[in-house]
Amino acid sequence: MKIVTFSHYKDVDEKEIKDSVAIVIDLLRATSVMIWAISNGAEKIIPVESIEEAKLFKSVEDAFLIGGERGGLKIEGFDLDNSPFSYKKEIVLGRTIVMTTTNGTRALKRAAMAKRIFLGSFINAQKTAEYILKEALKNDIQKITIVCAGTEEKFTLEDILCAGYFVDMFKNGLGVVEIDDLSLASFELYKKFENDPHKILKYSYHYNRLKQLGFEKDLEFCLRKDFVDCICEYKNLVVEKVLVDV
Amino acid sequence: MKIVTFSHYKDVDEKEIKDSVAIVIDLLRATSVMIWAISNGAEKIIPVESIEEAKLFKSVEDAFLIGGERGGLKIEGFDLDNSPFSYKKEIVLGRTIVMTTTNGTRALKRAAMAKRIFLGSFINAQKTAEYILKEALKNDIQKITIVCAGTEEKFTLEDILCAGYFVDMFKNGLGVVEIDDLSLASFELYKKFENDPHKILKYSYHYNRLKQLGFEKDLEFCLRKDFVDCICEYKNLVVEKVLVDV
Numbered sequence: 001m002k003i004v005t006f007s008h009y010k011d012v013d014e015k016e017i018k019d020s021v022a023i024v025i026d027l028l029r030a031t032s033v034m035i036w037a038i039s040n041g042a043e044k045i046i047p048v049e050s051i052e053e054a055k056l057f058k059s060v061e062d063a064f065l066i067g068g069e070r071g072g073l074k075i076e077g078f079d080l081d082n083s084p085f086s087y088k089k090e091i092v093l094g095r096t097i098v099m100t101t102t103n104g105t106r107a108l109k110r111a112a113m114a115k116r117i118f119l120g121s122f123i124n125a126q127k128t129a130e131y132i133l134k135e136a137l138k139n140d141i142q143k144i145t146i147v148c149a150g151t152e153e154k155f156t157l158e159d160i161l162c163a164g165y166f167v168d169m170f171k172n173g174l175g176v177v178e179i180d181d182l183s184l185a186s187f188e189l190y191k192k193f194e195n196d197p198h199k200i201l202k203y204s205y206h207y208n209r210l211k212q213l214g215f216e217k218d219l220e221f222c223l224r225k226d227f228v229d230c231i232c233e234y235k236n237l238v239v240e241k242v243l244v245d246v
Numbered sequence: 247m248k249i250v251t252f253s254h255y256k257d258v259d260e261k262e263i264k265d266s267v268a269i270v271i272d273l274l275r276a277t278s279v280m281i282w283a284i285s286n287g288a289e290k291i292i293p294v295e296s297i298e299e300a301k302l303f304k305s306v307e308d309a310f311l312i313g314g315e316r317g318g319l320k321i322e323g324f325d326l327d328n329s330p331f332s333y334k335k336e337i338v339l340g341r342t343i344v345m346t347t348t349n350g351t352r353a354l355k356r357a358a359m360a361k362r363i364f365l366g367s368f369i370n371a372q373k374t375a376e377y378i379l380k381e382a383l384k385n386d387i388q389k390i391t392i393v394c395a396g397t398e399e400k401f402t403l404e405d406i407l408c409a410g411y412f413v414d415m416f417k418n419g420l421g422v423v424e425i426d427d428l429s430l431a432s433f434e435l436y437k438k439f440e441n442d443p444h445k446i447l448k449y450s451y452h453y454n455r456l457k458q459l460g461f462e463k464d465l466e467f468c469l470r471k472d473f474v475d476c477i478c479e480y481k482n483l484v485v486e487k488v489l490v491d492v
Contacts, residue, residue: 007253007401007428155253155428181450182253182401185435188446192438200434204427 008150030104254396276350410436
């Protein structure tokens with residue numbers, strides 16, 4: 001088994017991703033928010049790249065909620081921003097949400113060539129990793145790719161730390177595993193700050209920007225590990241909950 | 247002062263690099279070899295991108311030595327390979343060397359837009375960092391960029407560790423410093439393996455490939471810190487020794 005990590009969505013190598021199971025991570029905050037919305041009962045999420053596309057969906061079906069951000073903030077005329085606290089059960093239950101964010105939705109589109117695509121975040125990492133391992137082994141898939149969304153097409157530390165958590169779990173769950181240099185670096189960084197990611201993230205770019213915008217609670221939320229059971233898959237351009245036989 | 251790191255030469259952002267002093271690192275082995283050749287008295291090095299270009303130079307001036315690698319190995323018809331042990335004083339003293347390597351020479355070309363460009367390696371990092379700091383402060387340059395050459399256009403751990411050593415020295419030598427996420431990650435990774443980089447590099451891709459090719463001595467050589475005093479600058483398409491007033 002091979003694990004390959006990409007530091008931002010623009011860096012994704014199509015040849016490398018196409019025979020893999022992919023995990024897309026935009027920890028702060030797109031994938032965390034989508035997972036939380038689905039966990040709170042949203043029926044599905046349609047990630048789109050532009051504000052116009054989101055509004056078009058809304059004009060066709062008024063029952064859809066439209067959410068997302070530009071520059072970290074709510075988009076004018078949208079129902080919801082990009083904070084997990086906006087995607088409460090009483091708001092999202094049974095609803096379809098159309099979302100557009102700066103990096104996360106683009107990363108999902110970029111991963112579209114993979115065999116299967118899952119959403120990753122600290123909040124549901126363990127369940128997701130377990131499921132991916134089971135599915136990969138069952139279907140003899142020999143590669144897992146981790147697509148970090150990044151910020152402004154750049155290496156972004158919080159996504160890399162979360163990638164490192166996945167690498168850690170995959171290393172433990174597999175026998176012989178070949179990991180590329182970025183997976184190795186992610187793993188080592190994660191292990192160094194495993195017990196307190198804020199300790200390093202307080203010096204990082206995007207974390208600080210969100211802090212300055214007043215989203216401290218969102219940072220706490222997105223960095224808490226494994227309090228969500230729900231596994232989310234991106235399939236046929238839609239994010240849905242994976243139904244798992246227990 | 248701002249420090250920005252790029253994980254491979256293809257990732258270099260021209261807008262970001264143009265007002266900076268750049269350090270180009272291809273630790274295994276291009277920049278280490280060039281620095282060692284200059285330190286052993288080579289007059290200058292002309293980095294070129296193709297084998298044909300190198301041969302053209304040789305056809306024009308037979309006194310030139312041509313060196314470099316493809317796939318880590320010596321190029322047919324070339325005088326020298328890409329091992330520091332080939333660039334002995336008795337061979338390179340007073341000579342001009344034309345070099346072509348897979349990643350290193352491309353990274354130098356890619357950095358050409360920077361205000362000044364220095365070659366970086368563990369073997370001369372401290373002297374180079376001190377000089378860059380002095381020059382940047384003297385000329386009121388507000389940005390240092392670190393261009394890792396990478397391998398096959400990918401994040402490469404040994405270059406990142408060396409970048410982290412430079413970040414460490416710059417952090418110590420400056421007052422307030424703004425560092426981007428990759429500089430921060432490089433710094434943390436470097437600090438974790440500061441005393442024994444082999445401990446992590448033995449799991450990394452390019453290090454292992456060179457080991458399999460029988461270049462274990464080269465790995466030891468390129469990972470030894472600060473036994474070379476010479477500072478090398480890439481200027482007007484040529485690498486030369488910087489003359490420093492003491």
